[in-house]
């Protein structure tokens with residue numbers, strides 16, 4: 211999920227996340243939502259945690275991933 215820099219910080223990110231998850235549930239019967247974020251991305255982690263997501267695990271990657 212990426213917003214243009216000039217659109218960040220005004221509540222749009224939270225609104226987009228909520229709309230996407232609502233659609234996944236109601237339209238696609240998702241049942242479960244899984245998100246991936248880099249550990250150093252404090253802004254996104256704070257958003258996900260405040261929406262009720264729970265940190266599941268941390269992966270170690272090699273190379274440029």
Ligand SMILES: CC(C)(COP(=O)(O)OP(=O)(O)OC[C@H]1O[C@@H](n2cnc3c(N)ncnc32)[C@H](O)[C@@H]1OP(=O)(O)O)[C@@H](O)C(=O)NCCC(=O)NCCS
Pocket residue numbers: 211212213214217218219220221222223224225246247248251252253254256257260
């Ligand atoms: C991550 C992103 C989508 C969030 O969208 P946004 O519009 O900036 O977020 P919102 O304004 O809805 O804020 C949601 C929450 O994020 C957190 N947040 C927002 N700006 C923040 C900042 N500058 N520092 C720390 N946390 C911040 C807060 O918890 C905020 O909730 P609050 O306002 O109730 O405290 C957007 O910043 C973005 O596109 N970032 C770059 C791409 C990226 O990192 N994507 C994630 C990859 S998985």
